[in-house]
Structure formats: structure tokens, C-alpha cells
Amino acid sequence: MFNGQINLFLPVPVVGNIAHQLVDSSRSLNFLKGPPLSLSYLSTTLRATYRIPALTVGYSRERRGSVISGERPYECKQCGKAFLQASHLTTHRRIHSGERPYECNQCGKSFTDLSSLITHRRIHSGERPYECKQCGKAFLRASSLRTHRRIHSGERSYECKECGKAFIELAHFTRHRRIHSGERPYECKQCGKSFTQRSTLTTHRRIHSGERSYECKQCGKSFTQRSTLTTHRRIHSGERPYECKQCGKSFTQQSSLTKHRRIHSGEKPYESKECGKAFLQASHLTTHRRIHSRERPYECKQCGKAFIELGNFTRHRRIHSGERPYECKQCGKSFTQGCPY
Known part of the structure; x- marks a missing residue:
């Protein structure tokens, strides 16, 4: 797994982290014929590979003791988050400082921790060392394989107490809970807009930077997200891979099918805490909440009138611009709005 190309002097806790990750991987994947790799064996191997001093016995005892007691003695002074190990706190601090000391020599992307760099390099090498024995699908990370296995087992360990919806992944469950709580922890420093997911903030920032890295080879249109390009390509190919089993209607996106299914089931999972009104989509609830908060984020620069919805x-x-994009094919008369039926 380690080819010796990372020529770094690493602090002792970092080696411990890598060793522990590899022990966990060997136990969960059973890719060894003999017993799982021992921590001491891996630590010795990593020391030899990266020329690092021996791990101290005290480090392992300290880690075990903290796990057993539940104690998290290392606290971040900036945000209050606490950790089992000093090395975890060191890595966490880089979120605040912006430091990314581990850089990929192939593409220049940098990371806060070594394990993320090692995983990233597999994108370039094509290596996917964690394979599902049931379907053969392979993954970059052991954690991704563990999550994938739940698809086969049907296990959904994370259930929302507010609406009963269950999830395979903790990350998906955490994001879902923000729908109910209204929490938006990721804020854009340029415009103040906040988001429930870090990835959404990353994509949003490209609006300010103008970056559109993903270009369609057929029409030249470019996008801020790879997934948006993938969906866009289906316009050219005509592919609609997501089909409703109840009515046969098909869609270019999984999310569109999920929303459509609620028409058949009658499910309205997004409920307003203020009035109890429920909605098919989270975006509809977000818009509805503005009725209660009286927020009108869309303001006309020409006359000052503000609106709850972008569509309105x-x-x-168009009143100011004179634009009338909807034209009657029979008489040629044009309008500012399309026909609702």
C-alpha cells in the first residue's frame, strides 16, 4: 500500500494514525490469509519506510486509555471541539489556519493530513484496494466499503427521530437533520450565504470566482460541478436512466425521480415548524419559511421591490426590460409569463 515515494519526516502520532487505520482495514476486509496486521508490525514497517523514530509505548497506552474513558483531553481554542489525540487536534487546527502541508505531486492539490493525500493519489493511480466480496465493486477507502456493504445487508443504522427517515451513512443523516433544525454551518465569506453542506459551499464559491471547470465537449457549455455536467450530457444523449416503476415516467436525475415518487406516495417530508404545512421538496419549505420570517432576498435594483421567490x-x-419571451404560435403575441396549463 505504501511505495516509499512520500519522502517526509512525520511526527510520531501521524504514524500511529496510519498504523491504526491499516489495522482497522485489515480486520474489516480480511484481505490477509493469516491473522490481522498488528499495530506494532505496521508501526515498525512505517518507521522503516519513512525513517521515523520508534513509537513510544506511552502513546499507545494514552490512546487506549482515552478511548476507554471517553475522555477528549485535546480541545481546540478556536471552536471548542475536543479530540482523543493531540495529532487529531493538530490536523483539525489546519481547518482554521488554512494550512495544507501534504501536496500531490501530480496535480498540486493539497491536504491537511497525510492519509487524505494517500487516498487522493489512488485517483491518479486507479488503485481501489477495498473490494466488495458480494458484487465486486471496489473503493478508494475502507470506510466507503463498510458503508457500501449496508446496501447488501439492508442495514440503515441512522434514523431521524423527527420524521423516521433512516440512512445508511452518518454523513447523510447529519445533513438530513439540518433540514429540521435549519442549521447552515457553512457560510460564504464573500456574500454571507450559508449552506448545510461543505460541498455546496465549495460549489457556491465558484459563482464568485467564475470558475467552471467542467465543460461539455458537444456544445461547449461549462459547469461548476461534475455531476451537473453528467446530467447535462443526457440532454445530448437522450438518456433517462431513472424510471418510475408506477407510471413509467423517466428522469435524467435520481433526485428528480425521488421527488416524483412523492406524487404517488403522497409523502411530504418537509414540514414547517411555524404552521405545520408540509412540502414535497426542501426548497419549497425554504421558500415557505420566508412568509413567516418576512425575508425577501430578491430585490429589484431599479424600483426597490423585493420578492420571496426567484421566479417572481x-x-x-421583465417589466423594466420589456422582455416577452413567451410567444403565441397562432397570433404572434408575446408575454412575460408562460401559460400555467
């Missing part, structure tokens, strides 16, 4: 704001601007 877009239509209003």
Missing part, C-alpha cells in the same frame, strides 16, 4: 423576481424584471 425574474418575471418582475
